[in-house]
Amino acid sequence: MDQEKITELLDREAIRDCLYRYCRGIDRADEAALRSAYWPDAHDNHGAYCGSAEGFIRSALVVFKTGPRNIHRITNVLIEFISQAEAAVESYFSAKQRGPDEDGEVRQMLLCGRYCDLFEKRQGQWRISERTVVYDWVEEQVPPAVPEAERFGRRQPIGAPRPVDAVYALAKHRIPPRHEAEVPSLGGDRRQGL
Structure with missing residues (x-):
C-alpha cells in the first residue's frame, strides 16, 4: 500500500x-x-x-x-x-x-x-x-415518571457527566471491579436486560 x-x-x-x-x-x-x-x-x-x-x-x-x-x-x-x-x-x-x-x-x-x-x-x-x-x-x-434509581435498579453504573462517568476511570485504569458477591442472583439467564 x-x-x-x-x-x-x-x-x-x-x-x-x-x-x-x-x-x-x-x-x-x-x-x-x-x-x-x-x-x-x-x-x-x-x-x-x-x-x-x-x-x-x-x-x-x-x-x-x-x-x-x-x-x-x-x-x-x-x-x-x-x-x-x-x-x-x-x-x-x-x-x-x-x-x-x-x-x-x-x-x-x-x-x-x-x-x-x-x-x-x-x-x-x-x-x-x-x-x-x-x-x-x-x-x-x-x-419516564419512575426515578432513575428505580428504573435502572442493579444495572449499574449508569451514565453520568464528566468526571463521574466510568469512561473517565477507564482512561486511568481505575474502574472498580464488580465481584460476584455484590450481585444478587437474578435466577435464570444473567444476560437478561442487557
Missing part, C-alpha cells in the same frame, strides 16, 4: 474520532471533548442555534448545568475528500435528549438526522470548520 493511501486511511480515522469526541462532549458534559471537535473559528447551524461554534459550545455549557441526559449515536459516516486539507462529511445521528425546558418541565425528544460537516486539517489535526444539522425525524416522547 502506498503512502498516499495510508495517509487517507489515517485521515478517515481521525475524522471519525473527531465525530465521536463530539458525542462524548455532548453526552458526558465534557467541555474539553466538545471543544476538541471544532476549530475555534468554526460555524454551526444547529437547528434553533446558528452562529459561531463558540456560541454553540457556550449554550451547551448552560444546558449541561441542568443535568440533562443525552445519548448520541453516529452511523453511516461518508467522507469525501475535497483536497488534502478539506473533507465533506455526512454522518447520520440519532439522539435521545431529556432535560428541563425554560419552565423547568422535563421534556424528552428523539432526534434523527445528519451532520453535514466541512472538516479541515490544520497542523495535522482534523476538526469541524462548518456544521449544518439536517433533521430527518423529531419525536417528542413522554419522559
Whole structure:
C-alpha cells in the first residue's frame, strides 16, 4: 500500500474520532471533548442555534448545568475528500435528549438526522470548520415518571457527566471491579436486560 493511501486511511480515522469526541462532549458534559471537535473559528447551524461554534459550545455549557441526559449515536459516516486539507462529511445521528425546558418541565425528544460537516486539517489535526444539522425525524416522547434509581435498579453504573462517568476511570485504569458477591442472583439467564 502506498503512502498516499495510508495517509487517507489515517485521515478517515481521525475524522471519525473527531465525530465521536463530539458525542462524548455532548453526552458526558465534557467541555474539553466538545471543544476538541471544532476549530475555534468554526460555524454551526444547529437547528434553533446558528452562529459561531463558540456560541454553540457556550449554550451547551448552560444546558449541561441542568443535568440533562443525552445519548448520541453516529452511523453511516461518508467522507469525501475535497483536497488534502478539506473533507465533506455526512454522518447520520440519532439522539435521545431529556432535560428541563425554560419552565423547568422535563421534556424528552428523539432526534434523527445528519451532520453535514466541512472538516479541515490544520497542523495535522482534523476538526469541524462548518456544521449544518439536517433533521430527518423529531419525536417528542413522554419522559419516564419512575426515578432513575428505580428504573435502572442493579444495572449499574449508569451514565453520568464528566468526571463521574466510568469512561473517565477507564482512561486511568481505575474502574472498580464488580465481584460476584455484590450481585444478587437474578435466577435464570444473567444476560437478561442487557
